[in-house]
Amino acid sequence: MFQTYEDALGWIHARLRLGMKPGLKRMEWMMEKLNHPERRIKTVHIGGTNGKGSTVTFLRSILQEGKYKVGTFTSPYFEQFNERIAVNGQPINDQEIVQLTNVIKPLSDELEQTDLGAPTEFEVITAMSFYYFAYVNPVDVVLYEVGLGGRLDSTNIIHPLLSIITSIGLDHTNILGESYEEIAYEKAGIIKNGVSIITAVKQPGALKVIRQKAKERKATCYLLGEQFSVLNHESVSAGEKFSLHSIFQSYEELELSMMGEHQVENASLAVMATQLLNKYYSFMLEEEHVKNGLKKAYWPGRFEIMSNSPLVIIDGAHNEEGITTLIHELEKRYSDKKINIIFTALSDKKLDKIIMKLDKIADKITFVDFDFPRAARSEELFALSQNRNKHLSEDWKKAISHEINELNANEMLVITGSLYFLSEIKPFLVESFS
Missing domain, CATH: 3.90.190.20 (Mur ligase, C-terminal domain)
Known part of the structure; x- marks a missing residue:
């Protein structure tokens, strides 16, 4: 058993030697052993090439303004490892990392002896997050950022309230495919049966793949530029200003402290998510929560x-x-x-x-x-x-x-x-x- 944070972190990072091993079997094995913590939490799943972290931040900030307790699982970390598992933007503490590592390591050792092989670093951290939010520090909702791709990503064992695909770009092509369509197929793997999907994907081929997957899954698709739109966008010295109109509700003069036209798109995805959470899942989120949450949102290292x-x-x-x-x-x-x-x-x-x-x-x-x-x-x-x-x-x-x-x-x-x-x-x- 680990006694110190340094030893626990050393064991986790040592698993980087295993590289990436796409697939869900090892996660499913660990979840079975832990009595399925992933089924005990409400989640929103966020995938895409760029903008995942910012979209998580905007959505978390709005939910916090509504007085909800929000868990997040993100990667990579920016200033300290603990950021990857956080509550209301505050990373979990060192002792909690030790506690979670001591829960997962025996499972890792046992799993390594099976035909499935040892879990990777990302699988270990993902399992730690599920256990934490289900048993250690329950929250109202957890925002799960996809690590890589989507279809075979470790986070893809959840059945979320909503799914979001921010964008499609030609990244990790050696793993996900060389074309927008191939990458979109992997990203669209997070779309679940009957679970609404929100997206800002623009490439016609990629969008066709996402629409087809949504149709197969009987998942309603909300597309930026169709079911919701950004209007009157203006870049200002302190950030961005814009209005958002959707099939549910419109907001005028929204402000961001984060700079960039792309951040307006990310924010619009978060706002649309709050509208769906409000309409279908009884999250009480008012216009003031949206406006204040967007203005306060901050994500390091982005312009x-x-x-x-x-x-x-x-x-x-x-x-x-x-x-x-x-x-x-x-x-x-x-x-x-x-x-x-x-x-x-x-x-x-x-x-x-x-x-x-x-x-x-x-x-x-x-x-x-x-x-x-x-x-x-x-x-x-x-x-x-x-x-x-x-x-x-x-x-x-x-x-x-x-x-x-x-x-x-x-x-x-x-x-x-x-x-x-x-x-x-x-x-x-x-x-x-x-």
């Missing part, structure tokens, strides 16, 4: 301004779609600035296409190393770049400090790429600007 003078922004744009969105916001908001970029990423991304997009907007780009098992090397990233003003550095702290010290009034620094990287550098930036 987050770390300093205004000098202007430094961090953004977890870790795939091609995320980079496209980041560039759109930079061109819209900071067309008068020279843009210096620091970038690193995981090696399993489509790095050539990502870097090609960054090359076009960067007046200067610096590639750095960071300590993570799947991190790409700065030399590899540097070689892919065609930018005339490109640099590399093995020491990200020196690179960031140098760029900040050299910034002029007409320049800005954008640090982007892997969320794992941003989680590592943010404390350093906070200290630098304090």
Whole structure:
């Protein structure tokens, strides 16, 4: 049995060596042994390529404004591991991690002796979350973020009140498929019999796949642009403003503190979810809860301004779609600035296409190393770049400090790429600007 948080966390992280093993059999085995905690909780399931974390945050914030106790299961964590299992935005404490690990480890050991094999790190954490919300700290509803894909994801053993698919992008193509349609098939795997699905997917082929799956499952489909729409969107200095009209209700002058046109889409999904929870599941959520919840919602590392003078922004744009969105916001908001970029990423991304997009907007780009098992090397990233003003550095702290010290009034620094990287550098930036 584990006595310390460090030992418990060490055991969990050691399971990364097992990699990813898509499938639900090991989860179903563990849930049977735990007397099916996943059946004892009300859930909302959120999948998609980008925007899952932000959509969870908007929905959680609105529900909290309505005085509901809200659990969340998200990944990856940003500042500490415990964030992955949280209640009302507060990560569970270290002792609870120890407690949960001591529950799951004996099952893991037993499972490893079967033909199913040992559970992965993600399966262990998912099982811990189900046990926690069912038996340790019951809540009104839990928002479950899909880890990867959907159909074979560890979270896909739940039968939720609602399902949400935020977007479809060409990410994890080595696992999920090379086309939008193939990836949509995996994402649509979270659609359950009779459970409404809300989505902002735009690609016609991907949307056709989702509609077909919803039809097969007799699940009502609510599509952004059809059953609900964003109107009068306006980007302002402190965030975004917009109105939302749906087949149920309309809201005028909604405000977000999070920046980006994509965040308006994510927020609209959350608002539509609250309307369905209100109408069909007796969640008492009023207009004031929606407005206050959206305004207060905060999710770190998403177009987050770390300093205004000098202007430094961090953004977890870790795939091609995320980079496209980041560039759109930079061109819209900071067309008068020279843009210096620091970038690193995981090696399993489509790095050539990502870097090609960054090359076009960067007046200067610096590639750095960071300590993570799947991190790409700065030399590899540097070689892919065609930018005339490109640099590399093995020491990200020196690179960031140098760029900040050299910034002029007409320049800005954008640090982007892997969320794992941003989680590592943010404390350093906070200290630098304090």
